[in-house]
Structures are given as structure tokens and as C-alpha cells.
Amino acid sequence: MPITTCIFDAYGTLLDVSAAARAAAAEPGRERLADCWPEIAKNWRSKQLGYTWLRTIMDDHADFWTVTGDALDWALAAEGIDDPDLRARLMELYRELEAFPEVAPMLRRLKAAGLNTAILSNGTPDMLEAATVSAGIRGDLDDILSVEMVGIYKPSRAVYDMVGRRFACAPGEVLFVSSNGWDAAAASAYGFTVAWANRASEPVEALPGKPHHVLSDLETIPALAGA
Missing domain, CATH: 3.40.50.1000 (HAD superfamily/HAD-like)
Structure with missing residues (x-):
């Protein structure tokens, strides 16, 4: 056929799902991300997918924008980063x-x-x-x-x-x-x-x-x- x-x-x-973290790390004032952005990108993606499956099993659907934000929160916390401005910037970059x-x-x-x-x-x-x-x-x-x-x-x-x-x-x-x-x-x-x-x-x-x-x-x- x-x-x-x-x-x-x-x-x-x-x-390219790594592009958001990579782009943020290249911005002025984001030097802290220089070494850890690949790990953030990896964990962000892993948790993003994992949360879709878990929410499906739990019968508790949330849209992918919500799941993406939740996954980013985990990825940033794993690196000890608490920076609302950076979180907002990364989410913005994920749309681009x-x-x-x-x-x-x-x-x-x-x-x-x-x-x-x-x-x-x-x-x-x-x-x-x-x-x-x-x-x-x-x-x-x-x-x-x-x-x-x-x-x-x-x-x-x-x-x-x-x-x-x-x-x-x-x-x-x-x-x-x-x-x-x-x-x-x-x-x-x-x-x-x-x-x-x-x-x-x-x-x-x-x-x-x-x-x-x-x-x-x-x-x-x-x-x-x-x-």
C-alpha cells in the first residue's frame, strides 16, 4: 500500500528539546547554567514524559503545558536552583x-x-x-x-x-x-x-x-x- x-x-x-536549556545557558547572567544545562534538559524531558504516563495511569489528566512546567520544577530542584525568573524564561523558550x-x-x-x-x-x-x-x-x-x-x-x-x-x-x-x-x-x-x-x-x-x-x-x- x-x-x-x-x-x-x-x-x-x-x-530539539534541548534547545531551551542550551539557549538560556548562553544568555548573559546565566553563567550558573554553563555546566548543568545538559542535565537540566535531560531531566526535564525524562520527567515530562514520565508524568504523562503516570497521569494517564492515575486518570488525572493535565495538559502538556502543565506537565512541562511540573517537570521543569523537578529538574531545577534537582540542581538546587530556585529562580522564578529562570523558570519563566525556560518555559518561554520551550515555545520557541x-x-x-x-x-x-x-x-x-x-x-x-x-x-x-x-x-x-x-x-x-x-x-x-x-x-x-x-x-x-x-x-x-x-x-x-x-x-x-x-x-x-x-x-x-x-x-x-x-x-x-x-x-x-x-x-x-x-x-x-x-x-x-x-x-x-x-x-x-x-x-x-x-x-x-x-x-x-x-x-x-x-x-x-x-x-x-x-x-x-x-x-x-x-x-x-x-x-
Whole structure:
């Protein structure tokens, strides 16, 4: 079945989640972050994902902006940092994350080939709209699908169901792209053709569903989609 629709995770896949902490550390007066920003970025992301899963299990949903703030609070506390101004700045920067260098030209190639393109993300619509506009890639996306439309986080099947409803396509027509191994596994088990952007060179997750393609970046996505 030919690919008609390319669906992307946002954070860590199209957008560099380390960019906020890295950018803050480079600002004047933030010298304290010079040595610890990588650890803040790592813990921020880890807790952000962990809190989505825990809230799902607890049946206590909060949107991704709230979860992102809670995760940042933990990451800053782990470094002994109590600085409301820095927290506010980091949250602001999270709405302006940089896209990875290959993302914009890759999306343009998909659109030139007539393929559907969209984001499917845990992020809120407002977060995703702001970040994609800031990164200069919003115009190459047909839509942004947020879990807030169904009120539950990935990897619930209800999230992946949104793709077929939006684009009237079968799972076999979808090339799903994520940098998260767990997301790649779940999307594959759902029935999507999956490309795992394994930027960190991690092992394949020991979960149901395996990625069909394992990549170091997104440069070859158009070729995999038949563009």
C-alpha cells in the first residue's frame, strides 16, 4: 500500500528539546547554567514524559503545558536552583524550540510530492502552533493533531486513531516518524509503517511493535515515503 500521509512526533523528532536549556545557558547572567544545562534538559524531558504516563495511569489528566512546567520544577530542584525568573524564561523558550537542521527541507520535499503532512503530539495546540511557527515549519504542515483532542497521552491507541479520522487513510498508508523508541513501537503495533529517528543511538525497545526503519536523522524520510 503506497504511503499517502507522513505523520511526525514533534518534541525530539522535529524540534530539539534541548534547545531551551542550551539557549538560556548562553544568555548573559546565566553563567550558573554553563555546566548543568545538559542535565537540566535531560531531566526535564525524562520527567515530562514520565508524568504523562503516570497521569494517564492515575486518570488525572493535565495538559502538556502543565506537565512541562511540573517537570521543569523537578529538574531545577534537582540542581538546587530556585529562580522564578529562570523558570519563566525556560518555559518561554520551550515555545520557541529550534527545528533540527534537516527538518525544513525534508518537509518541503514531502509537500512538493503531494503527500499529507502533520504533527501528532502530546503538546497542546497552542504550544505546537507557537513552536512550529517559531521554527519556520508551520507552512509545510497540513495540520497539527494534539492529544488534547482526545484527552489522553500517547501511546494510547485513541491518539493514533486521530490520524485516520483526519486524513481518511488506512494505517498502512501512514509513515509515522518519531524519535521516541516507545512511540515508534506503539505506532508500529497499531499498524503504521514506522521510521524511528534514533538520534541517541539507543537499543530498540523490548515492546510489542518494532520500527520498520531506524534512522540517525530525518533526511531520508522523503525517499522512504516514495516522494
